[in-house]
Structure formats: structure tokens, C-alpha cells
Amino acid sequence: MEETKQMGQEYTRRSIATLGAAMVAAGQAQAQSSQHERVIVPFGPGGTSDILARLVVASINKTPGRTLIVENRAGGGGTIGADAVARSAPDGRTMLLMDIGGLAVAPNLFPNLSFNPETDLLPVTMLSFTPYVVAVHKDVPVRTAQELMAFARRSPDRLTASNSGAGALTHLTSLVLTKAWGAPNATQVPYRGSGPSIAAVVSGEVVMTASTIDVMKPFIESGAVRGLAVSGPNRLALLPDAPTFAELGWPMPEVGSWQGVLTQGRTPVATRDRLEAEFLTAMRDPTVVERVTSLGAVVRAQGSAHLRETLKAQTEEYGRIIRENGIRLE
Missing domain, CATH: 3.40.190.150 (Bordetella uptake gene, domain 1)
Known part of the structure; x- marks a missing residue:
């Protein structure tokens, strides 16, 4: 009788251990699937x-x-x-x-x-x-990339350019371009991200910006900003009259x-x-x-x-x- 009782207890212990192992395995599988x-x-x-x-x-x-x-x-x-x-x-x-x-x-x-x-x-x-597009606020009195360069040389103190943060690629691009245009002292204005940087040129807080065409597209289409030049190897269907950086002889064409x-x-x-x-x-x-x-x-x-x-x-x-x-x- 005592032996039978011990066997039953052992069976119960094994069953609980087996069930516990199965529950752990199931939990691990569920955790893995959720990761x-x-x-x-x-x-x-x-x-x-x-x-x-x-x-x-x-x-x-x-x-x-x-x-x-x-x-x-x-x-x-x-x-x-x-x-x-x-x-x-x-x-x-x-x-x-x-x-x-x-x-x-x-x-x-x-x-x-x-x-x-x-x-x-x-x-x-x-x-x-x-590609990047160089764009200006709609009320800036320039309509071509050549006119923007002339504006930069003539009034470098009035040329303000937004970027998505100090040291960001938009900052480096704007800095290199304005120097090439003869306006090394143009004011580079950093913002916390591309959204605020683009908002600054849309509102007229700054004269220009250089940012990607995908985020600039709705503002170009609405007329809030004017796209004047694009980077990359080809002109864009959205801006067929805007020359490429390479066509203009600007640095950083790609x-x-x-x-x-x-x-x-x-x-x-x-x-x-x-x-x-x-x-x-x-x-x-x-x-x-x-x-x-x-x-x-x-x-x-x-x-x-x-x-x-x-x-x-x-x-x-x-x-x-x-x-x-x-x-x-x-």
C-alpha cells in the first residue's frame, strides 16, 4: 500500500514537472513569436x-x-x-x-x-x-537658379538658408552651395529636423532651403515655394525647367x-x-x-x-x- 502511494506521488511529481516544462516552452514560443x-x-x-x-x-x-x-x-x-x-x-x-x-x-x-x-x-x-531641390519662398524676387546666384552675390547679408540641423547633410549642402555662389557669409539657420526647416521657407522666415524633393513636392505644387535647381543626374518631371546642379556647374551634383x-x-x-x-x-x-x-x-x-x-x-x-x-x- 505504501509502495503504491509512493508511486502515485512520484507520478504526480513527474506530471507536474512535465506540465511545467510544457508551459515554459509554450511561453518561450509565444514570446519569440511576439518579438x-x-x-x-x-x-x-x-x-x-x-x-x-x-x-x-x-x-x-x-x-x-x-x-x-x-x-x-x-x-x-x-x-x-x-x-x-x-x-x-x-x-x-x-x-x-x-x-x-x-x-x-x-x-x-x-x-x-x-x-x-x-x-x-x-x-x-x-x-x-x-534628389535635393533648392527652393526659395514664393515672394523672393528670383525665378531662376542664375537669379538666385546673382542675389547671393549682390546681397549676401540678406541670404538666409534653413537646414535640418547643424552638421546635417542639408547644412553641408547649403554651406557648400552658398560659398560657391560667392556668398560665404550667408546665414545658415539650423532647425530641429526637415519639417521645421521646410516650414521656415514656406512661411518666409528664411529665403531658401535645400531639401529632398519628396517632402518639398506639396509646397512646390501649391506655389508656396519655387523650386529652382535639382541635384542628381536628371531633371525632374515636377520641375522640367529647373536645371541640375551639374548643368549649372554647382558642386555636389549627386x-x-x-x-x-x-x-x-x-x-x-x-x-x-x-x-x-x-x-x-x-x-x-x-x-x-x-x-x-x-x-x-x-x-x-x-x-x-x-x-x-x-x-x-x-x-x-x-x-x-x-x-x-x-x-x-x-
Whole structure:
């Protein structure tokens, strides 16, 4: 009788242990399934990177079993979100989608940057290129790029230019252009992001700005601002009379928003290759292509090697500009 009782107790203990193990396993599986893969956009909603991220993620999520989410983590000119990816697990589940110009500028401005873009982030693929447009407030008495240059030379003290933050690529672009126009002392006015920077030229608070065509488009179409020149290799359908920087002989002819995807630097190559193929496929989705094109951008879906080379070249180029102009951030 006692032996039977002991056997029963042992069976109960084993059953409870088995049930407990099953519950733990189920909990782990549920937790794992809820930990979706993330595409971090290191800026606020509504900008170029955010728009593109949501388009691409929606395309990828059409695949059965795929659930990517977009997470906005703004601050530090993109460095806060980039740092989060650099510190993530090297499993390819956390990705960074941003204008790689920000990554190229950061190490040249922040000597104590918390991560090394070259080693802590692994290039996955280039996605697109969005050209910059130089635009002026509608009441500024210039109607062509040539007239803007003449205005700059004639009245450098009246030329004010907004940018999305000190040291940002829009700041570097505006600084290089105004110097080339003969107005090295033009006033560069930093704002906290592209939205406020564009609002400043729309309201007439500043004379001009240089920003991406996708965010400038509605204001150009409404007549609030006048687009005078565009970067990139070709004129835009939206501004057929606006010459390219190259046509005008301006510096930085290929400046603009180069959007790319990176992941944690120690991620296995096989995982990187899978992500690369996935994002390149998404950039061939007709819905994505149509939307990107309608915003004035160009699909530049090229692999990890191209992204790595472009990032290296831009880091060197923007570093030179920063040093030559003595740009320092306090």
C-alpha cells in the first residue's frame, strides 16, 4: 500500500514537472513569436526614411509568415537609432533603414560616437536615391537658379538658408552651395529636423532651403515655394525647367538622400544575404516602384557591396567638407 502511494506521488511529481516544462516552452514560443523583426528608422514619422520603410515593409510582409514592424527612434541626427541597431543581437532581426549620409557625417562630427559605423553595422542593400531641390519662398524676387546666384552675390547679408540641423547633410549642402555662389557669409539657420526647416521657407522666415524633393513636392505644387535647381543626374518631371546642379556647374551634383539598410555588424553573412535578397525583391514590387517614383525619388536597388563602397566614399567626402569649413558641434 505504501509502495503504491509512493508511486502515485512520484507520478504526480513527474506530471507536474512535465506540465511545467510544457508551459515554459509554450511561453518561450509565444514570446519569440511576439518579438517581431524590426526596421528601425532613426527619425520621426513622415520623412523620407519613414515613408520608404513603411512601403518596403508592407511589401515584405506580403510573404506568408513574415512580420516586420517599423519603429521610429529619433534623435541625435540618426545616431540614437543607429546605436540601437549596433547594440542589438547579431541575428539580423533588427535592421536600420536611413539616409546613409547621416552615417557618413556622424563619425566626422562626433569623435566619441558610441558605435563605429564601419564595424558595428553591416551593409545590407541600397534602396533609393532622392534628389535635393533648392527652393526659395514664393515672394523672393528670383525665378531662376542664375537669379538666385546673382542675389547671393549682390546681397549676401540678406541670404538666409534653413537646414535640418547643424552638421546635417542639408547644412553641408547649403554651406557648400552658398560659398560657391560667392556668398560665404550667408546665414545658415539650423532647425530641429526637415519639417521645421521646410516650414521656415514656406512661411518666409528664411529665403531658401535645400531639401529632398519628396517632402518639398506639396509646397512646390501649391506655389508656396519655387523650386529652382535639382541635384542628381536628371531633371525632374515636377520641375522640367529647373536645371541640375551639374548643368549649372554647382558642386555636389549627386548630393541627396541615399536610403539604405544595415544590420548589426556581426550578423552572419548568410543572414545578411537573405535580407539583401528580400529587400531587393521588395524594391521590384510595382507598388513600391510606383510610389517611390511618384515622390520624385529613383529606385537604386543595389547590394551590400555597393552600399559599403558608397558609405565609405561619402564618409571621406563629407569629412573633407566638415574639416574645410571648421564645423564643430558643441
